[in-house]
Amino acid sequence: MNYQILLIEDDPIFTFLLEKGIKHAELKGETINFSNGKPALEYLTEQYSDNSSYIIFLDLNMPVMNGWEFMDKLAALASTENCMVFILTSSAYRHDIEKLKNIPLVADFVTKPITEYLLKGIKEKIEDKFENNQTV
Amino acid sequence: MKGSTILDTSRLQTLMSFDIMDTQPEAIYNEITSLAASICNTPASLITLVDDHRQFFKSNLGLNSTGTSLKDSFCKYVISDNVDLLIVENTYNDKRFYNNNFVKGEPNIRFYAGASLTTENGHRLGTLCVLDYKPRRLKKSQLNGLQTLARQVVQLFELRKAKKTEVDQKLDLERKGKLLDNIVTATGIGIWERNLNNDLLTLNDQAQDIFGLDHNVLNNFKTENWFNLIHKDDLPNVKEKMMACLSYPSVGCSIQYRILQKDGQYKWIHEKGKVLKWSSDKKPLLMYGTVQDITEKKNFTIELQRVKNNQDAMINSTRDLMWSIDLDFNLITANNAFHDLVEKIQGQPFKEGEPVFSDAVSKQVTKKWKAYYNRALTSGGFSVKQRTQNSKKFWTTYGLTSFDLLYNKEGERIGITCFLKDITSEVLSQQVLKNAKEELQKIMDTSLDLICTMDEEGYFLSVNKASKIIWGYDPKDLIGTNYLKLVHEEDKPSTKKSKDAVNSGKKVVNFENRFIHKNGEIVHMLWSSNWDEKDCVYYCIGRDNNEKKNSELQLENSERRFKTLVQESSDIITILDTNGNFKYVSPSSTKVIQITPEEFMGTNAFDYVHPDDLERVTNTFNLINHNKSVKIEPFRFENKFGEWRWFIANVTNQLNEPSIQGIVITSRDIHETTIAKEQLIQSERRYKTLVQEGSDMICIIDQKANFSYASPTSTKILEITPEEFVGTNAFDYVHPDDYDTVYNEFIKILNIPQVNIKPFRFKHGAGHWVWLETVITNKLNEPTINGIVINSKDVTTKVQHLKAIEAQNAQLKKIAWTQSHIVRAPVARLMGLIDLLKDDDEKLKTEDKKRILNYIMTSADEIDHVIKDIVENTINAIDIEEIK
Incomplete structure (x- = not known):
């Protein structure tokens, strides 16, 4: 199975931290960076394939296309079979995540900063879903 | 201009005529002061009214006071200086004000502009004024605005007065009219x-x-x-x-x-x-x-006298013997027949007050009579038949003698009445019989009332000639027939029942039934009947009840009392002695206060009077010593069940009238009238309060929400007159977005007594929407209202304020969210970077470490900026909202 990790984040420091974390946690797959929802959506529209598994780390507050708009569009494109979205939130402000909770594509919410410890938990979740499920 | 001084009485009278001093704040005036403050851009505005010693604030925007003394008033100068406009741009520079308590101390008034409230007749009542706490100057346009508003205030006062006068007059007239009607109808x-x-x-x-x-x-x-x-x-x-x-x-x-x-x-x-x-x-x-x-009353008095005379005549013309004796067997009185007989026996009659025993008869006879009298005294009334033989003249008589005890008005036994009916007279003297019969017939024939006797089975034994007039039958056609043949089919059961009651010894008066006239028409009859056990006959007197005039005369047949009139109505006739003890009570008392005349005997009338009314009633009653008649105004009297009933009474002094010797009271139960009157006054008072106070609108609608009434305040609140409302449907005015909510609340009223409806939009006469807060009350079963009462209040200002606060809250939330996001982001970055250094130090290349250090610097700088921004932006953001 071919894994693609999409990092959609406008802040270069968070992107850097996430890249480091992913590397150290040894998450499988090719990592691609996007500065907001728009280029990421364009990429997926073109490249989306049932043969790949997509793991998306999505920031909410971004210029051009923010996280909520991206999720609206993604729902028409991706399937929960091969796609997991982790929402990155920079605050404990709960109000903005309520409306995302019920979207099946959303796997979890992660409060910044993302530590290696958190990424290990995420890794287990990914493996549970894509690898263990398939063997069952 | 008039009213140039504050104490001018004409000015004060005009002010008082508006009836506005010390009234509650009203929305319309508060709106005017808000408008004035907003036009002149001042923090405070007042509507002041100056009387002879103080000023009252009808509206007080921005000043926490409802008035001040005259000394501290600015506005009084508008009146005393007789100016339309008073402007004090800096109070420190004005010798009239720099020493004023409100200038020297709190709230430090530095600026004042007041426009005179001048009435149509030229009196200055006070001002509409604006105040500020710093010196300032107003533009010409602002001053014009202030004066225009002042004229509006006066117009509102005039309108309020006109409305109040109109309502007062109407209510007063209605009230008087109703009360008068009630009194007239009742009396x-x-x-x-x-x-x-x-x-x-x-x-x-x-x-x-x-x-x-x-x-x-x-x-x-x-x-x-x-x-x-x-x-x-x-x-x-x-x-x-x-x-x-x-x-x-x-x-x-x-x-x-x-x-x-x-x-x-x-x-x-x-x-x-x-x-x-x-x-x-x-x-x-x-x-x-x-x-x-009083024709009937007068006729009654005349009639009573006539009946009494007839009775005397009857008693004295009968051949039967009637006499009464006291407890010592001395003669009290006797009829002519008795005196005649005694005279025949002993040569002279007994004198009243002397023993009724004669030496002319044998001792045995005397002993026998004494025994009879004693028996009556020991075991009550009885009858005895005896045969008397006069040996000298071979004269035999048969007599039936009845003995009965005689009581005085206090119910004490005072003697024996004796009645001896000579049952041999018919046999012995055809002539006497004929005379007697003729005499009786004469009386009966002249009577307009039907007089008849019946045997136990109800067959007529005798009928007088009135039957021809009343029933259309000659007496001879009736004698020997059964009375039931003439009774209306529907009345047969009740008539039989009444006859049985009479037969068991009960005296029946005023029994009503219908007879069938010979020509087939129905004749309403009113009967008084009595069963005579000695003769085994019914004595009945029937009256053609169609003739109302006579129907109120009811004769009570009594062996011990004179026949008495009983008035079967809500009036009670009572005879009292001078101390208020009952001597006689008419039977109507049983119906009216459930206490029988017998129960009243031996008690005192004042014991039944309500303690709060007692003194007044006693005082009025005592006036009877000097007056022929007095009237007792409504008072409360206790009935059998301990309830208080309202009565009025007429008291007449009849102490010198030998047949009465007492004080006659005619009382009438006016309870229902009194209670109704009180309720009427109370409900009018309530209504008046509602209409005069204010800003509420009261309407009545039916179950389908159609208006049947709207209070005059509707014009003020909605610019829709009550006349325009009546006949229209309430839901036609409700905003489409609020329609469902209001409708759902409204239908609840059909099941519960009262519903509060939260503010909803209602169409104003001018076309815009106003928010109304409403309470509706179910009064469908209240006969005087027969509808649903709506009480509405214009809460538009309140609702608008609430909406503004909600909008501001949303704005504040947004600010809070953004800021938490902005602050949190660099902090999170720093934490992430530090974690990386801590956990992965050995894995990092030098190049990475440099980069991380750089990132830390950037993030720290950012935090510094953010905090600065927060302090500034927050303040700015909130300021902006306020100004918006």
Whole structure:
């Protein structure tokens, strides 16, 4: 199975931290960076394939296309079979995540900063879903 | 201009006429002060009203006070200096104000501009003014605005006054009208008014009926015309009393006289009058009084006398012996027949007060009579038959003697009455019998009432000639037939029942049933019946009940008392002694207060009077020692169940009337009327309060929400007049977005008594929407309302404020969210970077470490900026909201 990790984040420091974390946690797959929802959506529209598994780390507050708009569009494109979205939130402000909770594509919410410890938990979740499920 | 000084009485009267001092704040005036403050851009604005010692604030925007003394008033100068506008741009520079308490101390007024509230008749009542706490200057346009608003305030005052006067007058008229109607209906008394200036008589409907005058005659009905109608025997008395009443000072007059009716008959009327107005030279101007038809009462008195005379005649003309003796067997009284017999036996009659035993008869006879008398005294009344033989003259008589105990009015036993019926007289003397029969027949034949006797089975034994008039049958056609043949089919059961009651010893008076006339018509009959056990016959007196005039005469047949009239109505007739002890109570007491006349005997009338009324009633009652008659105003009297009932009473002094020897009280139960009257007054008072106070609108709608009433306040609140509302549907005015909510609340009222409806939008007469807060109350079962009462209040300002606060809250939330995001982001970055350094130090290349350090610097700088921004932006953001 071919894994693609999409990092959609406008802040270069968070992107850097996430890249480091992913590397150290040894998450499988090719990592691609996007500065907001728009280029990421364009990429997926073109490249989306049932043969790949997509793991998306999505920031909410971004210029051009923010996280909520991206999720609206993604729902028409991706399937929960091969796609997991982790929402990155920079605050404990709960109000903005309520409306995302019920979207099946959303796997979890992660409060910044993302530590290696958190990424290990995420890794287990990914493996549970894509690898263990398939063997069952 | 008038009213240039504060103490000008004409100015103060004008101010008082508005009735606005110390009234509650009202929305409309508060809106005007808000508008004034907003036009002039000042923090405070007042509507002030200045009386002779203080100023009252009808509206006080921005100043926490409802008034001040005259000393501290700015506004008084508008009045005393007689100016339309008073402007004090800097209070420190004005010698009138720099020492003012409100300038020197809190709230430090530095600027004042007041526009005079000038009424149409030129009086200055106070001002509409604006205040500031710093010196300033107003533009011409702002001052114009202030003066325009001041004129609006005065117009509102005028409007308020006009409305109040109108409502007051209407309510007052309604109330008077209703009360008068109630009184008139309750008492049946006519009311008249005589204007002595132009000699004009005014009568209410009742009085017109009583006088028997047509409306058109009244227009020119002079005193002379009135005198012409009065019976010539009564005229001198009427004139004399009238003259007395018209000479100053008079207490009023009361007079009974006969007045000629259109049908040529005379009617007895009782008139009471009083001079209401005197001219300055003590001439009467206006007379006022009441009139009552007392024909029936008068006729009754005459009738009673006639009956009594007839009775005396009957008692003395009978051949039967009647006598009564006291406890010592001395003669009290006897009829002629008894005296005649005694005279025959012993040569002279017994004298009253002397023993009734004669030496002329054998001792055995005397002993026998003594035994009878003693038996009556020990075991009560009884009858005995005996045969008497006069040996000298071979004269045999058969007699049936009845003995009964005789009681006085206090119920004490005072003697024995004896009645001896000579049952041999018929046998022995055909002639005597014939005479007696003829005499009786004569009496019966002249009676308009039907008098008859029946045997136990109900077969007529005798009937008088009245049967021909009342039933259409000759007496001879009836004798021997059963009475039931003539009774209306439907009344047969009740008539039989009544007959059985009579047979078991009960005296039945006023029994009503219907008989069938020979020509097939129904005749309403009123019966008094009695069962005579000795003769085994029913004595019945029937009256043609169609003739109402006679129907109120009811004769009570009693062996111990004189026949007494019983009035079966809500009036109770009572005879009291001077201490208020009952001597007699009419049977109507049982119906009216559930206490029988027997229960009253031996008790005192004042024991039944309500403690709160007792003193007044006692005082009025005692006036009877000096007056022939007095009236007791409504008082409470306790009935059998301990409930208080309202009565009025007429008290007449009859102590010198030998047949009565007491004080006669005629009482009438006016409980329902009194209670109804009280409720009426109370509900009017409540209504008045509602209409006068203010800003609420009260409407009545039916179950389908159609208006049947709207209070005058609707014009003020919605610019829709009550007339425009009536007939329209309430939901036509409700905003489409609020329709469902309001409808769902409204239908609840059909099941529960009251519903509160949260503010909803209602169409204003000018086309915009206003928010109304509403309470609806189900009064569908209340006969006087028969609808749903709506009480609405304009809460538009309140709702708008709430909406503004909600909008601001949302804005604040947004700010808070953004800021938490902005602050949190660099902090999170720093934490991430530090974690990386801590955990992965050995894995990092030098290049990475440099980069991380750089990132840390950037993030720290950012935090610094963010915090600076927060401090500034937050303040700016909130300021902006406020100004918006």
